[in-house]
Amino acid sequence: MSKTTAAKPQRGEVTETAREAWRLLAPLVYPPPFLHVGREHDLRPAAFGALRMLDQPRAMGEIATYLHCDNSNVTGIVDGLEERGLVERQPAPHDRRVKLIALTAEGRRLRTRLMKAVEVPPEWMRGLAAEDQRALREILQRAGSARD
Amino acid sequence: MSKTTAAKPQRGEVTETAREAWRLLAPLVYPPPFLHVGREHDLRPAAFGALRMLDQPRAMGEIATYLHCDNSNVTGIVDGLEERGLVERQPAPHDRRVKLIALTAEGRRLRTRLMKAVEVPPEWMRGLAAEDQRALREILQRAGSARD
């Protein structure tokens, strides 16, 4: 179990090919292109993230967990969204301590637009030949399913 | 030049294949894995970015431009790095208003470690079959060179 040297390639080993692929990929995906989508609509990353997870009404605490921040922050973030008429606080039927945050009609419209914008593949990917796009999709499918 | 409809596929068009590839790729690269590399060494994103561009001595203003922040911020960021003994301020020979920020020996050691850590491809890529890694590398080469 504790061999000092590894002569043969191993599962998950850092190959030179993977290293080079990563070196090529990083500048294509960083910084994240979706950041400016939020900025265009005056949504800070936290507010954008909150909107993103509001496909259905969520408790404040759920939002805090999703954003990896404290509950007390969510109060301010939701305040901002509420002032803009994008969300509203609703009482939770099963527990009167909990407040559910739900999109308004306007919030739903904006969220739909944002999600559409985020799903548009970046220029470098759109410019690939059709066969490269297909190959890339299949490789990423294998990468994603191997991770589960 | 201004046709109302586009019957044929165009350069840069959003194909369904590209859309799906992007949908698969995003969760693999976001959030950026290198964020925790900085955190492990108590380097906020800004300080990490500064260290990253200090492959050679740089003027404060150059660092500000690279970080997309104000000059006045760089003072504080460099202060922090200097207190930790990672960089030092040097006079610029050609212009006495300018201060050059240079890595110390310790700063050079840390930077080397950080850059090495950042270059390690993520698990999902290391786990790909060798032929997938090669195909991915070649596709990304074409994507990158087409963008130039």
Added chain:
DNA sequence: TATTGTTATACTCTATAACTATA
């Protein structure tokens, strides 16, 4: 007694404006 969300508060990060020393 524990938990949800709020408030009060402090700390950090960043931006603007005034200042200095150079140019």
Added chain:
DNA sequence: TATAGTTATAGAGTATAACAATA
């Protein structure tokens, strides 16, 4: 007169602690 870096200061983001309502 303009520029590089600094300082002073204010605003936003996030964390902790104490609190009210509810479980």
